[in-house]
Structures are given as C-alpha cells and as structure tokens.
Amino acid sequence: MPVIEYKCPNCGSGMVFDSETGTLSCPSCGRKDDIGSISDPLTTNVFSEDEAKEYHCTSCGAVIMTEAETTATSCSFCGSAVVIGDRLTGKLAPAKVIPFSISKDEAMAAFRKWCKNGLLTPSGFMTADRVKSITGIYVPFWLYELHNKVEVQAHGTKVRTYTRGDYQYTETQHYDIYRKIRLNYVKVPIDASEKMNDKLMDRLEPFPYDQLKSFKTPYLAGYVAEKYSYDEQELFPRSKDKIRGYIEAYISSAVSGYTTVNYTNKQIDTTMKQAEYVLLPVWIVHYDFNKTEHIFAMNGQTGKVVGKPPISKAKVAGWFAAISGISFLSLRLISWMMGGGFL
Template identity: 60%
Template sequence: MLIHYKCPDCGSDMKFDSESGKLACDSCGREDNIDTYPKEFMSQEFAEGEAVEYHCKNCGAIVLTDADTVATTCCFCGAGVVLADRLSGNLAPLKVIPFTISKEQAENAFVAWCRKGLLTPKGFMTADRIKSITGMYVPFWLYDLRSKGEADAVCTRVRTYSQGDYNYTETSYYDVYRKVDLQYLKVPVDASEKMDDQLMDKLEPYDYRNLKDFNTPYLAGYIAEKYNYDDKELFPRVRSRVDTYVESYIKSTINGYASTSFRRKNIDTKPLNAYYTLIPVWMVSYDYDKKEHIFAMNGQTGKIVGKPPISSGKVAAWFTGVAGVTFITIKTIAWLMGGGI
C-alpha cells in the first residue's frame, strides 16, 4: 500500500518539515502535527504483483522500488510516498529520530566542511561538484545491554633509592582483581547491507532525547529502507563492540602502577532490549577528478564523515614545513647553547 499525505486545504502533497517537526505543505503553507493529521486525507494506492510496482495517484506514473524500500519519491512529480505494507508486522519500526537539518542546511554545512580541508585539493574545496544530496532514514537496531566482567592482573610498583655508594631498584608485585557489572543503553548498529558500517558508526553520537515513537508521516518526502539483518543476527557485532568498552573501563580502574599484566579477563555481555529504529542521514555524492566520493551527514546533528581526496602537493608542503620548523628549532637551541647570546 502506497500512501500520499494530502493537504486538507489545497490538496497538494505534504512532507515532513525538519525545522517545524510537522507535516508541511509547500503550496499553501499549512502545517499539521504528526499525531493529529486528519487520516481521511491520506491517499492510498495498493500495490500490484509482488508489491514492487505502485502507481502514483498524483500523476499516474509507475513507482518502481527495490525490495528494501519503505519510502521514496515519485521521479515524475516528486511526490513523497510511503510504502506502508513494508512497515507492518515485524518490519514495523519501533522508534525514529526525525530529521532536524533541512536539505538546504545540509548543503551549506557540506560546502563549509569542504572549505576547511587543509590537505584537500583546491578544486575539491570549492565544493561546486555536488551531484546529489539525498535524505534517507537508515535502519538501525538500538541495543540495551548488560555486561559483567572479571579480570585478574599482576601489577608492579618500582622504587629507586641510593644507599651508600650503591643505587637500588625495588620492584613490588601486587595481585589485582576487578569485577564490574555495567549497563549500556541504546547502542546503535546499522542494519542495512547497502550502507558502509564504518561510515555509519562514525556518525555517532545521537541525541536520544529526540527519539520518537514511529509514525509514517515522518518518512514523507524522504527515502527509507527496511532492515536486512534482525537484532539477533547483529548481536555478535554489538557484543564485540561493547566488550571493548568493558575492557577499557576495567583498565581505567587500575591506576598508580608501573606496569599491569592481565592473567585472565572474562567479559559476558547479554542483550536486554533491541529497538528497531530509523536514523536520519543525508547522503552526499560529490564528483571530483572523474571519481564519485560518498559522504554521510548525521541528519540530526550535522556531523559529516567520509574520506575526502588528499592533495599530494599540500601534504609534501606540510611535511616540509614541519621539518623546517624542527630544523630551525634545533639549530636555534644549539646556537643558544653555544653562547650566541
């Protein structure tokens, strides 16, 4: 079932507005709260065949989607549509973080980010080759976890002292034991096979104070996909990640020793809850030097991640400058020590 959100005043398409947090009509300016939008103005079109072909009720064009799409736009009239039949049952998201950054704000922020690249080519810094900026909701699982950890370690303290004509080094050994019981809330892991996991990880953190109960109008005007991996399939990944947090925490509690050698570490992480959540991301496609560079922006905070091209000339100049400063510094110190002043 394909859903359009129609303006009760003028009949135009409405979409979610990131600034107001409401359904908005660009034609007449009407705004509606997500929870109070009149359901009778939802235009619905049922799918044909295997639920991959829909008809846009605005212009009659066929809307083709792949099997993972849950929200998109008509490529002919631009209407934002939601594929509600792919958001039901166990595919229904529990939570959503709405977009708070508009497309215009995302583009301006990306241009400013490009211009700050000290080691990127000048042609890239102009930021005039943006091919597309696409707002999409990426499927994530947010995990609540409990981790219990135990560790045995041998630690040392070293004391040096002099007695008579001799210098002594005294090493004391200590058995150290740690036991921790920790909880981690809403640890995010992306559940889309199309997205780069490392890129998505770097978009953190998120402000969960703006976490909302899912409602389909949040998707109007954006692209969204359903998850490819369920919470059980992704649990080994989040467990590995959290285990490193626990290990780091245990190490941080052992202070004041010259050395620490662990004899045994045991970490047991178990899931408490998992929330299927849609996270807002602006995907930026940038064409530079006959290559397409992909960047991602957190649609809530504006944080940008990706690998920009590097100018070999700027890198060489930077290292030359660093080496020059180092040489001047050493030479000056040597001159001062030689009695130059």
Template identity: 45%
Template sequence: MIETYKCKGCGAPIEFDGSKGELVCEYCGTHMSVKEMEQSGEKYDSQVEDETVQDDNNKTDVNGYKCQSCGAELITDDKTTATVCSFCGSSAVIKGRFTGETMPAKIIPFSITKDKAKDLFRQWCRKGILTPSMFKKSAFADNMTGIYVPFWLYDYGAGCHIDAHATKVRHQRQGDYEITHTDHFKVVRDGEADFTLVPADASEKMPDETMDLLEPYNYSNLQDFKMPYLSGFLSEKYSYDSNQMAPRVEQRVRSYIFREVRNSITGYSTVNIVGSNTRLKRKRAVYTLLPVWMITYRYKNENHILAINGQTGKQVGTLPKSKEKMLGWFGGIFAGTFAILMILGGFLG
C-alpha cells in the same frame, strides 16, 4: 500501497520539516503535526491499489510502484520503504513494506534541514586545506540526500571478571645504594553493567565504519515510529535482522565492559592482566530509523561517501585530497625549512 502525504489545505505533497518537527506544506504553509497527519492520513491517502505487477508465473516484481501524484513508475529496490518520485518530486512512503517485523519501533526524526546540512557541508569543505577547489563550490552540496537508515539498538546486560597481577614500587636510599622494593598483589575485579541502545546499522548499503562514526545520537528525541516522519526523505528496511547484527554489537559491549572493569584497578605501578572473561545477556533489540544526510560522489575514479548526522550535525567521511595542493604545500614547507636551517647553521653553528 503508496502513501503520499498531501496538504490538508491545498492538496500538494507535504513533507516533514526537521527544524520545526512537523510537516509543512511548502506551497501554502500549512503546518500539521506528525500525529495529526497520521490520524487523518487515511482521508488524504489516495485509494489506488498496490501496483505490484504480477506476471503469469506469479513472480512478484517488487519494484513496480506508481507515484500517487503523477502516475510515473517509482524506481525502488526491494529494501526501499520511502522514496521521492524522480519526475514530480512527490514523496512516497511504501506502506506495504511496514508490516509486522519490518515495522520500525522507534525513529529519531531529522532535526537538521537540508539547507542547514548544505551549510555544514560547505563549512566542512572550506576547512580542508587540501580539499580540491571544486568541492568548495556550492553546487556540489546539492546532490545531498536525507536517508532514514535502519539500525538495531541493543540493550545488553554485561559482566566482566578480571584476574591481574599488580605491583607497587617504592624507592629508598641507603648510603650509596638505591633500594627498590616491589610489592606484589593478586588483584581480582568483577563488575556488572547495563548498556542501553547500542546502535548497529542494519543496512547492507551503508558502510559500517561511516555509520559507527556518526554516533552518538541523542536518544532524548527517540520517538515512536510514525510514517509521516518519512515524508520527503528516503528510507529502507533492514537487510540484516537483530540476530545477524548481534555479534558486531557484542564485540563492542565486551570491550566496553572490559575497559570499565579494568579501569577500576587503580593505584598500582604496573598491572598485568592474567585472565579475564566477559558475560553478556541480550535484553532487547529495537528496530529504529536514524537520520543521515549523505553525499556520494566520484573523484578521480574513486567512490567517496560523506555523511552528516541528521540530528547532531556531526560530519563523517574523508574529503578528497588534491595532489596538486599537497605538492604545493610540501614544496613550500620544504624550501622554507631548508632555507631557515641553512641560515641557522651559518650563523649559529
């Protein structure tokens, strides 16, 4: 079952506008809140049945959906939950993929619009001294897509016990001798803390490092999930469940609690950790969709990903470096430094 949200006023496909926080029809300008749209959604939902094609062997071709607006085949894979028709540009939310466990609990809606994201990207490229000139052309930013990436947000109760040997050093002068007193201490610390909503991206396609660097998100805008938020964006369901992603998050939480408890040992000259152990208790995992603007491109036969946090605008990724520009700078700085050094040597040496 495909959901294409349509404008109440004119019937055109209507999309979520991040800057306004509601759905806006780009043809007639009609505004609708997400809640309104969800409640009235049924009325505008076309009644075409799930187009899943079943062959004689009863194998399900999950990729077969038809666009509600133009009838073209929607190209999706089995994780896609929201997409845009490549023929008519209508948004399509695949409702059938939001059931039970695959239903997100929370969502942070996009607050950065596509235009704003393009602007950010252009500024970013302009800053890069070594960025090849082609990236500074505005057209490059056009293939940017907005994706709601599936995350698990975990709550953990954590504790850490640290045994340490610490010293305080005092110096004293007695005639021609310097006397060093070292006081030795046995130090024990035990601390507990709760860590809330620690994110881990649950999508197989998204590189973990890039997603980690997009943090932090501002959780004050964490909303209950409603499908109309997805209108106009891509989205997919998680590839890994909360148990599969837990070890990654636990490693982070362990290092956090250790660091915090370790930092409570203060006032010593040296601290040597003799032993430590951490305790973790998972309290809950919240399936959440987080907004990301992404550009993927090939440069000199290498794939690169640039991502922008769809809520805060933080930019992640490595801009490609132009070998020519690097050489130019290297040569220029080398020649300049060499000349200055020789002059200094000649006059001051």
C-alpha cells in the same frame, strides 16, 4: 496497493515533513499539521503478505520502482512523496525515529563550509560545486541494551625504590588481583542497512537520543527510508565488538595503582537485554571530483559531516617543505646560539 501519500486538505498537493517546524507541511499553500494529531494508516490497516508487490503512485497512477529495502521514496514521474506501508508493519515496523532537524538547503550550506575547512584538499574541491546529489535517508539502526558480567584475575606488582645511607633499594610487592564487575550499556547503535558503509555510519555518532519519537509514517514523507537488512541477532556480534574497547578501559581503571598488571584470566559474558529498531536521519552527499565519486554523510540532527576528501599532492608537498624549512631554521638557530656565532 499499500502506498501512503499525504494530501493537503486545502489544495490537494502532496505534503512532506518539515524539519524546521517538525510538522507535516504543504509546499504549495503553506498548511502545517501537527504530526501528533495525524492518524497513522499503519495503525488502522493490516497489509497482507500475499499482496502483489507492485506499487502505484496515488497521485498519477504510475508504477513506483523501488529496491526491496526502500520504505519511503518519491514518484519518479510526478515527484510525490510516498511511503510503502507494507514494508513498515509487523517485524519491519520501527519502534522510534529521530526526525530530521536540518533541511536540504542547510545541509548543502554546512557541507560547503566543511569542504572549505580542508587544509590539504584541492582548491577545486573546496568550492563544493560538484555535488552530484544530496539525499535525506532514514537509515535503519538497532539500539542495543547490553548487560555484561566481567570477571578478572591478574597478578600485580608495586615497585618502590628508595635510598638508605649509601645504598639504593628496590622493593617489589606482589598481589593477586580479582575483580567482579557488572557493566550495562544502553542505546548502542549498529546500522542495519547493507548499503551503508559501517565505518561511515559509526563516525556520525553520537545521535541525540533524547530526540527519539514514537514512529509515525508522516516523518518519512519527502525523504528516502530503508528497512533493515540484518536483524538484531545477526548484528549482535558486532554490537559486542563495539563495546569491547569500553569494557577493557573500565577493567584497566579497576586495576589501576599497580606498577605492572599481568592478566591470568579474563571472562566477559555479554547478553542482549533488548534491541530496539529505529530510524536515524542521515544526509548522503555524492560528490564528483576529478572523474571520481566521493561519498560523504551528515548527521541529520547535529550536522556532523564525515567522509574522506581527496588530498592535494601539491599542498602536502608544500606543507612538508614548510615544516622541513622551519625545522632546518630552528636547528641552525640553536647551533648559532650555542656557538655564539652568526647564521
């Protein structure tokens, strides 16, 4: 069956990707292999679409139970890191990957530090001792290159007020405005996993795209990976929505200098030049607090943490009381200063 597992040539233990050194590493004997020198089984084997979809761990022989979207996981019985090769070939083969640079221990430490920065979160949450699980996931993204043809027609005015003698004059000049603009955006990221919260993934940006590397399966060893749920055509409308605000801002800058601008015609034609399928590193933290599970995400390269922590009603009330007290004291002080009296 098309299950890929990397065995250490020295001791036979399962090897995993080491985010600190960027190598395929053996946790048992410490051997480290440069990924560039490792032949990728996906380039030398062709998996048939008609093969049975039951996967077996090459270490212990157990059946590997996964969801249909999973491309990398670990054996539930022996813990070996495995990559499911036939889910990474053909149209499902990623072009590039940004490897993890933050280890699990570093991610936990960063998450705990982030929790302590919450001024209005409950004290019990700030200790960050209720982590249910933390999982390193390679999330599928499409990186779009979008070309935009923009034509704008508008009516603008420039208003000038001046005084001459005893009279004040207001002069209004009217303009017909026309702009023809070409805007190209590259590497516009849209997550392609149905499981992932789109808003959460958007807030993880930016990813360091200069760290993109040609895809090789050893990068996935020791992590969970997902294949895309939606292709580039299905997510094209969302990519257009994502850049719309940037286009509008550029249009506004192109017609600056007027007192008023009223648009009479605005046409934005967006075409997809290309879309590249990539895997981006994300740590997902499941956190139990007050019988409720909270989900947080961390950029596996930059360490940026996003999510919505619980809010302490007592701390919020105290904060408002403090603000109100300061405002009340300030008003009394101003009144005293203006009246020349005492508080």
